[in-house]
Amino acid sequence: xxxxxxxxxxxxxxxxxxxxxxxxxxxxxxxxxxxxxxxxxxxxxxxxxxxxxxxxxxxxxxxxxxxxxxxxxxxxxxxxxxxxxxxxxxxxxxxxxxxxxxxxxxxxxx
Amino acid sequence: xxxxxxxxxxxxxxxxxxxxxxxxxxxxxxxxxxxxxxxxxxxxxxxxxxxxxxxxxxxxxxxxxxxxxxxxxxxxxxxxxxxxxxxxxxxxxxxxxxxxxxxxxxxxxxx
Numbered sequence: 001x002x003x004x005x006x007x008x009x010x011x012x013x014x015x016x017x018x019x020x021x022x023x024x025x026x027x028x029x030x031x032x033x034x035x036x037x038x039x040x041x042x043x044x045x046x047x048x049x050x051x052x053x054x055x056x057x058x059x060x061x062x063x064x065x066x067x068x069x070x071x072x073x074x075x076x077x078x079x080x081x082x083x084x085x086x087x088x089x090x091x092x093x094x095x096x097x098x099x100x101x102x103x104x105x106x107x108x109x110x
Numbered sequence: 111x112x113x114x115x116x117x118x119x120x121x122x123x124x125x126x127x128x129x130x131x132x133x134x135x136x137x138x139x140x141x142x143x144x145x146x147x148x149x150x151x152x153x154x155x156x157x158x159x160x161x162x163x164x165x166x167x168x169x170x171x172x173x174x175x176x177x178x179x180x181x182x183x184x185x186x187x188x189x190x191x192x193x194x195x196x197x198x199x200x201x202x203x204x205x206x207x208x209x210x211x212x213x214x215x216x217x218x219x220x221x
Binding site: 006033035040041042043044045048088090097098099100101102103105 | 116144146151152153154155156159169198200202204208209210211212213214215217
């Protein structure tokens with residue numbers, strides 16, 4: 001079964017706008033990661049946030065984690081057409097397994 | 111540096127035929143290895159993971175099996191493919207406790 005569920009399933013925005021995606025999960029975690037997938041390709045790691053962290057930044061990416069609500073959000077600021085992709089959260093419950101959510105399909109319109 | 115190779119990139123196989131997808135990792139030893147399947151427009155489903163040679167954990171009962179004959183080789187197999195086995199298969203490896211690195215995937219179409 002899926003551990004994470006992303007919301008929204010699809011998002012369409014104009015270039016320059018910010019994009020926010022949310023992820024909810026079910027069980028306790030050690031860390032949560034966000035990945036990006038271009039159409040028909042493998043996944044690329046974006047950022048990892050540990051369970052004792054609340055916020056993390058990497059370039060135009062900002063990730064928050066609320067372990068009390070079992071949720072995380074990914075914010076992409078000043079989006080570009082090249083950000084068009086699917087974004088997945090993945091949780092590591094400490095059992096060598098990464099469980100991925102269903103993904104958010106982001107489309108950035110030029 | 112470490113790299114992961116997954117092949118073939120695309121595969122069209124008839125129903126009932128066997129399957130063998132291979133994944134190898136270079137530049138590291140004793141990685142955790144994973145096979146995922148992704149249905150069209152959907153998330154990733156963990157199929158198998160391995161923490162060492164000959165150690166395979168299966169996440170879902172299905173028509174597939176996995177083997178790890180060498181430290182850096184992970185193979186996904188089927189004796190007889192079903193139409194429902196079609197999908198995008200991704201191999202990944204992980205240095206324990208950090209991010210996962212993915213191969214480029216194999217798009218399998220069973221006809």
